[in-house]
Amino acid sequence: MEHYLEIKHIDKFFGKKQILKDVSLEVNSGEVFGFLGPNGAGKSTTIKMIVGLLCIDRGEILVCGENIEKHFEKAMANIGAIVENPETYNGLSGMINLQMAARMRDGVTQERIDEVVELVGLTKRIHDKVKKYSLGMKQRLGLAQTLLHRPKVLILDEPTNGLDPAGIKQLRDILKHLAHEEGVAVIVSSHLMSEMELMCDRVGIISKGEILMVKTLEELKSVSRLNTVLFKYRLKDTEKAKEVFAGFEYADFVLCEQDRIEIRVPAEGMEDKLEQLNEALVKAGCGLLEISIPEERHLEDVFLELTGEGGEQIA
Secondary structure: OOEEEEEEEEEEEEOOEEEEEEEEEEEEOOOEEEEEOOOOOOHHHHHHHHOOOOOOOEEEEEEOOEEOOOOHHHHHOOEEEEOOOOOOOOOOEHHHHHHHHHOOOOOOOHHHHHHHHHHOOOOOOOOOEHHHOOHHHHHHHHHHHHHOOOOOEEEEEOOOOOOOHHHHHHHHHHHHHHHHHHOOEEEEEOOOHHHHHHHOOEEEEEEOOEEEEEEEHHHHHOOOOOOEEEEEEEEOOHHHHHHHHHOOOOOEEEEEEOOEEEEEEEOOOHHHHHHHHHHHHHHOOOOEEEEOOOOOOOHHHHHHHHHOOOOOOOO
8 A cells, every 4th residue: 555645753833832743644545544633632733734724844744755845736636625614605506616626627527527426425416506505415515526636635624514324424435435446545534433433444543732643443442541441240249349359459449339340450361360350259259140241442432541531722
């Protein structure tokens, strides 16, 4: 796979305040890349720098091998992007909006316009005026505009805004098709963790202007700052069970009430630890009634664990 987007050691300052700190990441052809972070983490600042809306203070950004500062036009020719809200002429039809956008790019034919209209699911409404469109339809029209010139890098900032569940699924399918079938590098910034989990091949997490990690979804789910798993027990004698658990240094209490106890144990060697604990509980006569199997970790769990619940309001 080729690196269609390369961000190398980027720093960004607003006045004396440093917003981005040595940010580096790569996005490959043929993948959907999720760019995640709390509000104010630096996502929008990074995206605006990629598309040339903000200058780079230190470092460099390459799009399909072209430095965006040295060869701006060549680099931007490979990018399609929606930053914040798509720009459209509401008094004109969707088709005329696309035809006007096509005139700003070389080689965009009516056949290509019709192709992207079908791709985004606007065939039945493309000749209606945009002011009659729902917010979700405007989002899809904006996506169609970005695809007219067959960009190699597609950047979407909160693309699911205004979409109903069916529209979100359709968008997800479109983006996965563009990446996996047409080889586009798709970068999506969103706060909807469940959708990112269904959509993305890899995820980069940014917090307070720094990249915490870049992993595939499976790698990310296996990563934990605490590196622990949660066991949930239901027992007849919780007082006696507390004494048993206290004898194991690796068992940390999370909850103890009535007939329930929850503990965290290190993820490494989890099966052996579970066996040791259960044998000790049975031997002590704690009346073991039920044990829960640790639930699969989701992207949202890892995200909250790594970043906390918020971020500085910087971007």
